Amino acid sequence: MTVPVRHGLIDFNDATVEHVGPDSRMGVSRMGLYVDAPNGRSYLYQFQSAPLAGVEFERRGALLSPWVSERGKLQLQAFAESMLRQGLAGLGQGLTEQARVLMGRTALSGELRLGDGLFAMPGLQVRLQGHEEGRNAIALRSDAVGRGLGAEIASLSVRDAAATWKGMHLAADNLEARLALQVLVDGPRMRFELMLKNGKASGLTLGS
Structure with a gap:
């Protein structure tokens, strides 16, 4: 998994998950942080509420296209502050089962x-x-x-x-x-x- 951070900003257009076969792409939607793989989309973390501070959500192509033209961005400081306002007890609730499996190997x-x-x-x-x-x-x-x-x-x-x-x-x-x-x-x-x-x-x- 490659997630570049530049000046406190994550641009998911540059983030990838490397594996055998075509690489998967990461992004952020109003539902949460996701990975788009050849077999479909999986969410790593689902937001309890949206919109959150510091998040620029993904954008679709023109004319209701199913293709994603922009994967979204995170301003880490503003995003982390908005997540912390939910309290420590709420941070783990958004983790999906796919994320727990991935994190178990990371x-x-x-x-x-x-x-x-x-x-x-x-x-x-x-x-x-x-x-x-x-x-x-x-x-x-x-x-x-x-x-x-x-x-x-x-x-x-x-x-x-x-x-x-x-x-x-x-x-x-x-x-x-x-x-x-x-x-x-x-x-x-x-x-x-x-x-x-x-x-x-x-x-x-x-x-x-």
């Missing part, structure tokens, strides 16, 4: 560097800092994505942190730590295990 390793600024999702809000010093870099690794994914931030640095969980409210002026997140796939469900190591916080408050 290994992954890489690094994602986060810029400074506000990061917010349901139940959590922080301001990232220290990008120039190499802080908040996320190392990703999985021997089989379909069984789980590990992510580690060796040097987390945030300020103005606020979190809400089961009616409890936690806030900190500054927080530095080593953070590890394990995403475990359990049938149709996804479980998240969060580990905080060597943490140091200032201005910590806890309330309900």
Whole structure:
């Protein structure tokens, strides 16, 4: 599978799935992310709601042609933010069985560097800092994505942190730590295990 990312943009016109015989093409429709193979279309991820931010959907040819003239595009930052607003619990619901089979055979390793600024999702809000010093870099690794994914931030640095969980409210002026997140796939469900190591916080408050 080849999915080029240029300046935070995925253009599915350049994305392909290589295998024996004609290569398959990837794209994004209002239903979700798909692969068009010689034997038909299969969806890897189905959107729970559309339209989503950061998505330019596929376009068909003229006069109701069944042929796809444009495969669509994803602006990764806007798309990821809109998905995170749904909450972590909802992210795994859109994965199809075809995607789970594919992910069970897919290994992954890489690094994602986060810029400074506000990061917010349901139940959590922080301001990232220290990008120039190499802080908040996320190392990703999985021997089989379909069984789980590990992510580690060796040097987390945030300020103005606020979190809400089961009616409890936690806030900190500054927080530095080593953070590890394990995403475990359990049938149709996804479980998240969060580990905080060597943490140091200032201005910590806890309330309900």
